[in-house]
Amino acid sequence: MGVTVSAELRITLAGAERVVAAGTTAGDALEADGRAVVAARVNGELRDLYHQVADGDVVEPVEVGSPDGRAIVRHSTAHVMAQAVQELFPEAKLGIGPPVENGFYYDFDVKQPFQPDDLKRVEKRMREIVKQGQTFQRRPVTDEQAREELAAEPYKLELIGLKGGADAEESVEVGGGQLTIYDNLDPKDGSLCWKDLCRGPHVPSTRSIPAFKLMRSGGAYWRGSEKNPQLQRIYGTAWESREKQDEYLHLLEEAEKRDHRKLGxxxxxxxxxxxxxxxxxxxxxxxxxxxxxxxxxxxxxxxxxxxxxxxxxxxxxxxxxxxxxxxxxxxxxxxxxxxxxxxxxxxxxxxxxxxxxxxxxxxxxxxxxxxxxxxxxxxxxxxxxxxxxxxxxxxxxxxxxxxxxxxxxxxxxxxxxxxxxxxxxxxxxxxxxxxxxxxxxxxxxxxxxxxxxxxxxxxxxxxxxxxxxxxxxxxxxxxxxxxxxxxxxxxxxxxxxxxxxxxxxxxxxxxxxxxxxxxxxxxxxxxxxxxxxxxxxxxxxxxxxxxxYAGAFPAWLAPVQVVGIPIAEAHAPYLHDVAKKLKAHGIRVEVDSSDDRMQKKIRNAQKQKVPFMLLAGDDDIAAGAVSFRFRSGEQKNGVPVDEAVAEIIDAVERRVQV
RNA sequence: GCCGACUUAGCUCAAUCGGUAGAGCAUCUGUCUUGUAAACAGAAGGUCAGGGGUUCGAUUCCCCUAGUCGGCUCCA
Missing domain, CATH: 3.30.930.10 (Bira Bifunctional Protein; Domain 2)
Structure with a gap:
């Protein structure tokens, strides 16, 4: 690292050259408040907003909602979770805690696996930490320093030992080069709240975590091998806004509704x-x-x-x-x-x-x-x-x-x-x-x-x-x-x-x-x-x-393609005749002649996600027609029987969704 | 296979701080039948997953087994 004593630095910001004072951080240069922009990309490398820029640097913002921004928010949330866990469970030893798709996890070695109530307590403590606004401060350390500071963290020591090894994979804790520790500092007096071996980067403050939720816990083998001890993993999700998080949670609900075991x-x-x-x-x-x-x-x-x-x-x-x-x-x-x-x-x-x-x-x-x-x-x-x-x-x-x-x-x-x-x-x-x-x-x-x-x-x-x-x-x-x-x-x-x-x-x-x-x-x-x-x-x-299809198959696959629903019992024979025409074309059709009310029959057919309901009452019979009700609830009344049959056959043959 | 949770009527779920269980829907029976998501009434339905233990007594507490769910590992 060359030491250049100069009052001014030239950097490139948003494609334009700018002159800034020495000691300027990436955050200052980007005028980032840690909300919309949570980190910086300096010469292509992700950096904290506290990172001091050097002469000639190209500095770009990392938006909170970008893939990198989300990963950083999630990674920082994992830190907050680990801090909360260690406060509530002082004997918990740290495994690893990376961001993953849609969230993050952190592994812990604890005597008792986490219970749902534990997660609630951890989440509550996390909310306090987020509110407190602890800052994430990066601190380079030597391997020896790291070993000393993390003497009580056997898994972290193992990671330090792995660093630089022939087959060392890149991880969020240690990368090939210099080790760093992230200190979480109290914003009021700068005292140390917690620290973790980590490459970063991180959001500037726990307040920069807009939305998170703990999801579930489960066992996970240390370093992914069943030969290793099993740790307890807590999964969480974190997002750039409450709205995005709700969207994600809604998607999970939607997935649950579609669960093929339930629908089956x-x-x-x-x-x-x-x-x-x-x-x-x-x-x-x-x-x-x-x-x-x-x-x-x-x-x-x-x-x-x-x-x-x-x-x-x-x-x-x-x-x-x-x-x-x-x-x-x-x-x-x-x-x-x-x-x-x-x-x-x-x-x-x-x-x-x-x-x-x-x-x-x-x-x-x-x-x-x-x-x-x-x-x-x-x-x-x-x-x-x-x-x-x-x-x-x-x-x-x-x-x-x-x-x-x-x-x-x-x-x-x-x-x-x-x-x-x-x-x-x-x-x-x-x-x-x-x-x-x-x-x-x-x-x-x-x-x-x-x-x-x-x-x-x-x-x-x-x-x-x-x-x-x-x-x-x-x-x-x-x-x-x-x-x-x-x-x-x-x-x-x-x-x-x-x-x-x-x-x-x-x-x-x-x-x-x-x-x-x-x-x-x-x-x-x-x-x-x-x-x-x-x-x-x-x-x-x-x-x-x-x-x-959430169980609503296109007509060619639907187990029952058509249900005939008479308005009153007297209309059933007419629908049986219609059904006969459909059956002649290989259509899977049933006429609901149970003694349920017509409304109930509709409800049943709807719940069974039948593509076509054919209703017939006096008006339809007089016109030689039937009335369609589709899964959407939409209806088409008074369709001549031959046209109705043709429409159904066409949907089946073209294998289209209806 | 490993870690954890769970298993009460066909389904969804109650209840019993240890004194053998209840609802809605579905089913069956009867009555009633007219226009787009639930007519009314009655009946029937459970050795509380299975086995063992503790106890005067276990669906409830403990252990084992099976199955399910969520993770890990694995994989179509």
Whole structure:
């Protein structure tokens, strides 16, 4: 650090050069009060507003509502929470406390896990700290100083020890360089209220935290490894304004209303009988008809796209999974073996080995490739008890599973057309915002096969992903054990993303199974195998659709498409005639001839989220018409029956939402 | 699997500071039927998740098991 004694400095502010006095802080230069602007970007680096600018610096404001601004507010709120926790629970040891999407967390080592009442007390204390307006002051320290000051914080000491190590990841506590401690000072007398090892930056004062709320607590392994001790994590959210926070909380409420577990019960789609065991759903008739629609449509699209359908059993001799490599690499996720006639059997967790046997059942020619085998295959996976969740994480599921065998030359083109196919089908189900994730191997030993093969496969996937024009996110270490994959992440109606389709390249199994084809030159070659699950699993996809549509399916998927509601009992036969016409076109229609009042019938149909209600009373009958009521509550009266039928058929055929 | 909370009628939820439980909706029965989100009346429905323990007595207190929920790890 050169020491320049000068009264004036030249800095660039908002693109314009300015001269300021020496000792000017970024906050002064930006005329920031810590409300709208909470930090500064100096020469591209985020800094506190207290940071003193130097000659030649380029200084920009960090708005509280910007992504960086929010992260800083959240990070500072995490500090306030940690201070409150340590005041209320003096024995609590600090873990880490970073900002995360929509909020922040802080991990603590405490003797007793936090109870809901504890969170209330912590939050109350936090509000006091925020009101007090403690300032965040940055103080560079040497490693030795830091160790001394944080002698009572074993986890922080561990982080100091990790700093600068060969594989040190950037964290909010320690970054590669100089350690810093943030002191929280009383604004009245400047006395120290609390301190934490932290890179910062922070908001200037706890008063700069506009809105926050503690959300929940739970266990979390130290540094994310189940081999480490478990700490207690408290999650909170923080925002640039009360309004933004309320918006977020409202979104959470909306998500809760759409919960597919709740809607599944209300709409009588599926259930999870405890008698069967965890993660083993059953589909009721109304859920079953949705599945049938999904499956029928998938079959049709696959036929058009050159797929062939196969069927394979649920069970196999264990040795098949030794050949495939599943047992050593995936065995822990499989149901345990059982013995029959002295031979060990397994329930299958994946369909691919069986499809390989179909491929291998006879000699294959290059003329047959790409060979696309497809099956709705039931697989069973031993998911750990704590992760089973509704339809999105089950132990028994149906994959719409395809395995495509190609030559290496065809591989890239095939992936490209696969990705287009996948996206086009997802769009037909009403999902139209996507991004891609490329999961690759890392140096962990859970991956099998030659690096050169992985490189080639990864390159083919990356090229396709990049050409798609969709956002591509890297996911190192996320690959399947046998090969890299692209997964399609779809955004739902309220902006949440779900991992759906995957396209996985496999250069291993073809070798392990000795798969071959005869090339044009007469030589024997090994095909490339592509695993492709479009829905992910039919169960999960249905769960996602339930949440996406909040249970109000477009007519082509709705279990009951039309309910006929007579104004009085006498009008029921007329509606039965209308229903007959609709049924002739394959429409799923019911006439509510219960002895409920008409208003009650409407209420019931509305609660079941039926797309079309057809009412008929004297006026309609006289005119040979029916009256529509839609889910919106909107009505269309006196529609001639043929027109009504045509309108309904049209909505179903075009697969539109109504 | 790990940490925590929870489990009362088909559903949503009460109650009992330890003396074996109640409502609304749904169901069934009956009466009544006319225009866009709940007619009226009655009946039936629970070994208070399952098992063990403490106690004169357990739905209530303790332990175990299962399941659910929220996290972690993992994952389609």
């Amino acid at each position: 019960a209300e709409l009588d789609l599926y259930s999870f009988p405890p008698e069967l065991g965890s993660g083993l759903p059953v589909f009721h008739p109304k859920g079953g008809i949705i599945r049938k629609q999904m499956e029928d449509y998938m079959r049709q699209r696959q036929l058009e796209a050159g797929y062939e359908f196969v069927n394979t059993p649920h069970l196999t001799k264990s040795s098949l999974f030794e050949t495939s490599g599943h047992l050593p690499w995936y065995g822990e996720d499989m149901f345990p073996a059982f013995e029959l006639d002295g031979t060990e059997y397994r329930v299958k967790p994946m369909n691919c080995p069986m499809h390989n046997l179909i491929y291998r059942a006879r000699g294959r020619s290059y003329r047959e490739l790409p060979l696309r085998l497809s099956e709705f295959g039931s697989v069973y996976r031993y998911e750990k008890s704590g992760v089973v969740h509704g339809l999105t994480r089950v132990r028994g599921m149906t994959q719409d599973d395809s395995h495509i065998y190609t030559t290496r030359e065809q591989m890239t083109d095939e992936i490209k057309s696969l990705l287009n196919f996948v996206l086009s089908v997802l769009r037909d189900f009403g999902l139209d915002e996507f991004y891609l994730e490329l999961s690759t191997r890392d140096d962990s030993d859970k991956f099998i096969g030659e690096q050169a093969d992985w490189d080639e496969a990864t390159q083919a996937l990356r090229q396709t992903a990049e050409e798609s024009g969709l956002t591509l996110v890297d996911d190192p270490g996320g690959a399947a054990f046998y090969g890299p994959k692209i997964s399609v992440q779809a955004k739902d109606a309220i902006g949440r993303t779900w991992q759906l389709s995957t396209i996985q390249l496999d250069l291993n199994q073809p070798k392990r199974f000795g798969l071959e084809y005869q090339a044009a030159d007469g030589s024997r070659q090994t095909p490339v195998m592509i695993h492709r699950a479009l829905f992910g699993s039919i169960e999960r996809f249905l769960g996602v659709l339930v949440e996406h």
